[in-house]
Amino acid sequence: MTRLAFIGGGNMARSLIGGLLKTGVAPATISVAEPLAQARQLLGSEFGIACYAESRLAAAEAEVILLAVKPQIMPAIQLELRDTLQRHRPLLISIAAGVRLDQLERWFGSGLPIVRCMPNTPALIGAGATGLCANNRVSPSQKAQAQHILDAAGITRWVDDEALMDTVTAVSGSGPAYFFALVEALEAAAVAQGLPRATARALAAQTCLGAGRMLVESGEDPAVLRQRVTSPHGTTQAALESFHADELPRIVARAVAAATRRGVELAAELDNVS
Numbered sequence: 001m002t003r004l005a006f007i008g009g010g011n012m013a014r015s016l017i018g019g020l021l022k023t024g025v026a027p028a029t030i031s032v033a034e035p036l037a038q039a040r041q042l043l044g045s046e047f048g049i050a051c052y053a054e055s056r057l058a059a060a061e062a063e064v065i066l067l068a069v070k071p072q073i074m075p076a077i078q079l080e081l082r083d084t085l086q087r088h089r090p091l092l093i094s095i096a097a098g099v100r101l102d103q104l105e106r107w108f109g110s111g112l113p114i115v116r117c118m119p120n121t122p123a124l125i126g127a128g129a130t131g132l133c134a135n136n137r138v139s140p141s142q143k144a145q146a147q148h149i150l151d152a153a154g155i156t157r158w159v160d161d162e163a164l165m166d167t168v169t170a171v172s173g174s175g176p177a178y179f180f181a182l183v184e185a186l187e188a189a190a191v192a193q194g195l196p197r198a199t200a201r202a203l204a205a206q207t208c209l210g211a212g213r214m215l216v217e218s219g220e221d222p223a224v225l226r227q228r229v230t231s232p233h234g235t236t237q238a239a240l241e242s243f244h245a246d247e248l249p250r251i252v253a254r255a256v257a258a259a260t261r262r263g264v265e266l267a268a269e270l271d272n273v274s
């Protein structure tokens with residue numbers, strides 16, 4: 001079994017570790033480096049995995065190192081891992097938003113196999129979506145290894161053009177937050193019209209679950225599923241006309257463009273960091 005070290009034990013590491021363990025991966029094959037003692041304790045008790053304060057200790061035996069720290073922390077991690085990386089040259093996987101393969105190569109070593117990927121938090125329940133791309137040092141078996149790890153968290157799609165990873169980030173990486181924002185807005189609208197909050201939450205959440213499952217499980221075009229809900233001159237049509245008047249597609253496109261731009265900026269802010 002592949003020995004996998006997570007550097008950073010925050011939100012996304014928790015989601016991925018939870019997803020991996022649910023698929024039967026042995027806790028003994030996973031280690032985590034996390035500076036916060038309380039977080040280490042929680043990770044250890046919840047998942048039964050080995051947790052270390054220092055990255056080099058977590059990574060010592062790992063064949064795959066998954067970098068799950070904030071983009072701004074990435075250059076500092078290089079110093080902590082330099083000896084380990086030179087000693088056994090593991091596969092590096094970065095999930096950091098924006099951070100490019102050429103930057104990772106500059107910090108961690110140009111000869112290293114590196115996969116840049118973008119998962120999302122539903123990984124925790126095995127319903128994640130991950131886009132991946134690789135540098136030219138990644139062998140076919142390492143590509144399969146990376147995919148295997150992320151497949152445990154949900155679906156995976158390889159992206160050939162690395163520039164599109166910022167779009168992946170803006171669509172599926174950040175996407176769960178858009179969905180939660182929509183549920184919050186639905187709930188607020190329902191409460192404003194008088195529904196009890198608990199009822200509003202349950203109806204909004206289950207509606208989103210049901211619609212999401214229908215979309216994925218039926219494989220139908222979302223436009224077809226939308227039309228089936230929309231009786232001529234009925235309630236849905238009234239709501240959709242209101243969305244149309246408020247230019248919903250433009251609102252969404254602008255939000256996705258803002259997220260994509262922020263990914264590019266995050267990387268640019270690190271361009272001069274050696």
Ligand SMILES: NC(=O)C1=CN([C@@H]2O[C@H](COP(=O)(O)OP(=O)(O)OC[C@H]3O[C@@H](n4cnc5c(N)ncnc54)[C@H](OP(=O)(O)O)[C@@H]3O)[C@@H](O)[C@H]2O)C=CC1
Nearest residue numbers: 008009010011012033034036068069070071095096097119
């Ligand atoms: N959240 C999300 O939905 C997604 C996030 N990502 C990416 O994943 C990465 C992590 O994000 P997220 O999990 O949300 O962030 P978190 O802040 O929750 O997790 C990062 C963790 O790294 C720890 N850390 C800081 N410095 C070090 C260090 N030197 N060695 C080891 N660990 C360290 C932090 O500890 P402390 O808190 O003590 O500083 C924190 O626990 C980011 O790069 C983000 O772009 C990708 C996809 C989705």
Ligand SMILES: O=C(O)[C@@H]1CCC=N1
Nearest residue numbers: 096097169173174175
């Ligand atoms: O907000 C962020 O920057 C990270 C990347 C995608 C989701 N969370």
